[in-house]
Amino acid sequence: MTQKNIKDLSIEELSEFVIDNKFEKYRAKQILDEIYIRRQENFEEMTLLPKELRSILSKNFTISSFKSTKIRYSKDKSVKFLFRLLDDKAIEAVYMPWENEDGSKIQWRTLCISTMAGCPLKCAFCATGTLGFIRNLSTAEIIEQILAVEKMLNIKLSNIVLMGMGEPLLNYQNVVKALSILTKQNLKLFRRKRITLSTAGIVPKIYEFAESKVPTKLAISLHATDNHTRQLLMPITKKYNISNLMDAVEYYYRKTKIDITYEYILFDGVNDTENDIKRLIRIARRVPSRVNIIPFNDISFTSPNGFSAQLKPASKEKMKEFANKLKMNNVPVIIRDTFGSDIEAACGQLALSDEKTIYTQN
Numbered sequence: 001m002t003q004k005n006i007k008d009l010s011i012e013e014l015s016e017f018v019i020d021n022k023f024e025k026y027r028a029k030q031i032l033d034e035i036y037i038r039r040q041e042n043f044e045e046m047t048l049l050p051k052e053l054r055s056i057l058s059k060n061f062t063i064s065s066f067k068s069t070k071i072r073y074s075k076d077k078s079v080k081f082l083f084r085l086l087d088d089k090a091i092e093a094v095y096m097p098w099e100n101e102d103g104s105k106i107q108w109r110t111l112c113i114s115t116m117a118g119c120p121l122k123c124a125f126c127a128t129g130t131l132g133f134i135r136n137l138s139t140a141e142i143i144e145q146i147l148a149v150e151k152m153l154n155i156k157l158s159n160i161v162l163m164g165m166g167e168p169l170l171n172y173q174n175v176v177k178a179l180s181i182l183t184k185q186n187l188k189l190f191r192r193k194r195i196t197l198s199t200a201g202i203v204p205k206i207y208e209f210a211e212s213k214v215p216t217k218l219a220i221s222l223h224a225t226d227n228h229t230r231q232l233l234m235p236i237t238k239k240y241n242i243s244n245l246m247d248a249v250e251y252y253y254r255k256t257k258i259d260i261t262y263e264y265i266l267f268d269g270v271n272d273t274e275n276d277i278k279r280l281i282r283i284a285r286r287v288p289s290r291v292n293i294i295p296f297n298d299i300s301f302t303s304p305n306g307f308s309a310q311l312k313p314a315s316k317e318k319m320k321e322f323a324n325k326l327k328m329n330n331v332p333v334i335i336r337d338t339f340g341s342d343i344e345a346a347c348g349q350l351a352l353s354d355e356k357t358i359y360t361q362n
C-alpha cells in the first residue's frame, strides 16, 4: 500500500483520523501546528504530540513529497527550483523578489508554483504545453513547494501565484484543498488576497471557485480579444469562448468582490491592433479589473513550429503605446517586468528545458 502524505489531509480528515485512533480531537490541530507553524519534517520531532500518536502517524503517513531539489539563481535575483517528485516526475517553481521603486528593499517575496506536471492546454506561446499533460499534483505537492522554498531560502514568502506549470482549475480538487490549508486563519500562512490563481479560462470551474470557501485573486490569461485569434493562441477557446469566459468572470467578481487581473502578452502583429484596444477596454470595464501587459518570453529552446514559431514579442515602444491607450480610457494597466529569463524561469518558460544539462547530479 502506498502511504498518503500527511499534507494531503484537511483538518476535518485529520480530526477523523485522530478520533478513529482514540485520541482527542484537538490533536488534529496540534498536528497542523507541527507541520505548518513549527515546520517539523519528521514525525518523531513532533514533541507536542504523545509518543504513541507520533508512531501511529509515521506508520500511516509520509511527510515529504520531493526526492531532490535543484536550484538555479538568476542575475535578477529570481531563483528557479526544480523538484523531483517521488515517482521521478519533475516540476518547477520560481521565487521572485519584487523591490520597491528605489530598490532599497524587497517589497514582495512571491513564489510562482506549479499545479501539474506538464499541461494539457497547448497554448501556442507556452513552453509547458510542449510537455503535454503528465499528471496532476497532489495537495501535498502543491503546498510543499512553498514550505521547501521558505526553508531553503530562509525567508517568509508574502505572495503565492498559481502560475507555474499546469492549469490550476483542471486540478480543481487538489488545488482548492491546498488553498484551504494555506489560508487557514490560525496557521497564519497567507491571506486569500495574497494568493493569485491564474487560469486559461475553464469556465465551469470559475463558477465553482466563486462558490467555494476559498476564492482568491483571479488572473485570467486573456491574450486576445477576438475568438479567432484566441483560438490560435489558446485552443481552450474552442471549448469556452470569450463571451462565456466574460460571463464567468463577471459572476466571480459579483460573488467575491475581488478585482480581476487580465494577463495580456503583446505579440507583434497578432493582438496589438486598434480594434484589440477597443475590445480590451470593453472587456476590462465590465467589472473592476486591471490589465497586465506581459512581454513575450522566448520559448525557442523548445523548437516551436507552426503558428508558435511565428510569434514575436511586440517592441517596448509598442507595449508602452498600447498601455497608454488603455490608461487614457481609464483602464488600470501595468507593463509587467519579466523575471528569470536568463535561466528559463520566466512565465511560460517552465518546461524542464535545461534539466539534462544543468540538473545532472542527484
Ligand code: SAH
Binding pocket: 125, 126, 127, 162, 163, 164, 165, 166, 167, 168, 198, 199, 200, 201, 219, 220, 221, 263, 265, 294, 295, 296, 297, 298, 299, 347, 348, 349
Ligand atoms: N494555466 C494557467 C497558469 C499557467 S500560465 C494560465 O493559463 O493562466 C501562467 C501565465 O504565464 C499565464 O498568463 C500565461 O499566459 C503566461 N505565459 C505562458 N507562456 C508565456 C510566455 N512564453 N511568455 C510570457 N508569458 C507566458
